[in-house]
Amino acid sequence: MDSDVFSPSNVRLDAAFYQREDVVGIARDLLGRVLVTQFEGVRTSGLITEVEAYRAPDDRACHAWNNRRTPRTEVMFRPGGSAYIYLCYGIHHLFNVVTGPEGAAHAVLVRGIEPLEGIDLMLHRRKARRFESSLTTGPGALAQALGLHTRMSGQNMLDPGSPVWIERGAPVLSVGAGPRIGVDYAGECAAWPWRFWVEGSRFYRKK
Numbered sequence: 001m002d003s004d005v006f007s008p009s010n011v012r013l014d015a016a017f018y019q020r021e022d023v024v025g026i027a028r029d030l031l032g033r034v035l036v037t038q039f040e041g042v043r044t045s046g047l048i049t050e051v052e053a054y055r056a057p058d059d060r061a062c063h064a065w066n067n068r069r070t071p072r073t074e075v076m077f078r079p080g081g082s083a084y085i086y087l088c089y090g091i092h093h094l095f096n097v098v099t100g101p102e103g104a105a106h107a108v109l110v111r112g113i114e115p116l117e118g119i120d121l122m123l124h125r126r127k128a129r130r131f132e133s134s135l136t137t138g139p140g141a142l143a144q145a146l147g148l149h150t151r152m153s154g155q156n157m158l159d160p161g162s163p164v165w166i167e168r169g170a171p172v173l174s175v176g177a178g179p180r181i182g183v184d185y186a187g188e189c190a191a192w193p194w195r196f197w198v199e200g201s202r203f204y205r206k207k
Contacts, residue, residue, distance in 0.1 A: 010034070013166045015158055018080030018099050023106035026080075026099045027053035028196050032172035035095075035113055037146045037164050044121055044146050046113030046136055047169060050204035052180045053194040054096075056105035061186035064105035075154045076105040083164055085143070085153040092140030095148050097157075097166070111139045111181075111195070113146075114203040122146070133202040174199035181205065 013033065020026055028051075036045040056064035056076070063086070064076045075084050076098055084096040084107050100106040113136045115122055122128075122145035128135055136142040143149075148164065157165045177193045184190050197204040 010167050012157075013168065015079070015081055018097065018158075019101055020080070021100055021104065021106075023055045023099050023104075023108060024053045024194055026097075026106075027051045027108045027194065028175060030097065030108055030110070030166070031175060031196060031198050033169040034116065034167040035110060035142075035146065035164075036167060037148060039147055039163055042118065042121060044118030045116045045167075046142065046146070047116060047198075047203075048110055048112075048166075049114050049201045050110075050112035050137075050195070050197040052109040052111060052196075054107050054109065058189075059186070059192075060189045061180060061183035062105070062107070064107075067105065073105070076107055077103050078154075080104075080106070081156060081158045083148075083152060083155040083157055083162075085148055085150050087150050088140065093143045093149050094139045095143045095146075095164075109139055110142065112137045112197070112201075112204040113142045114201060115145070137203050137205060172198050 030048050030051050033048045034045050054062040056062050057067045063073045075082055079102040080099040082098040084098050088094050096107040096109045098107050126145050136145045155162045176197045176199045178195050179191050180195045
């Protein structure tokens with residue numbers, strides 16, 4: 001990981017972090033960072049514990065495979081640092097980080113966080129009674145807990161006025177890797193070990 005960009009602070013990640021070409025490396029580097037939302041002055045946040053990398057144009061699991069451009073995927077072609085949020089199964093709002101230079105159309109799906117701030121609000125948003133790992137484990141769960149919605153897709157997280165951003169966080173010493181989840185349709189790409197998680201964390205899907 002890039003030790004020079006890690007520090008236990010609330011400094012936001014900058015363009016240099018997001019706009020590197022290696023989406024797989026960025027995905028690994030996002031572990032241990034802090035994903036933050038702030039609406040009406042109320043902050044919720046969590047340590048990123050699980051991610052998946054998606055790379056255009058050769059990755060058949062990527063929404064922009066073969067450089068496919070649609071109204072939904074257009075945000076993926078922006079310079080890295082934007083939020084890409086899409087609806088899955090008509091229910092779940094899934095949060096992705098656009099990476100790479102303009103036109104690359106790479107993205108990292110955030111699949112799990114360990115709650116840090118605003119846990120009572122997360123419980124309310126999730127209609128949950130108890131604080132358990134299921135509160136923010138899984139991409140749909142974490143997006144709901146943080147108040148993320150498709151209407152926020154395209155937010156530039158480098159903009160100080162954005163309601164969603166990622167902070168530096170702290171180093172992760174042990175990282176697990178394996179195939180991505182739910183991409184069996186992607187042929188040989190489905191076996192690529194582009195899902196990463198924080199070993200020892202309760203806040204990631206074991207399978």
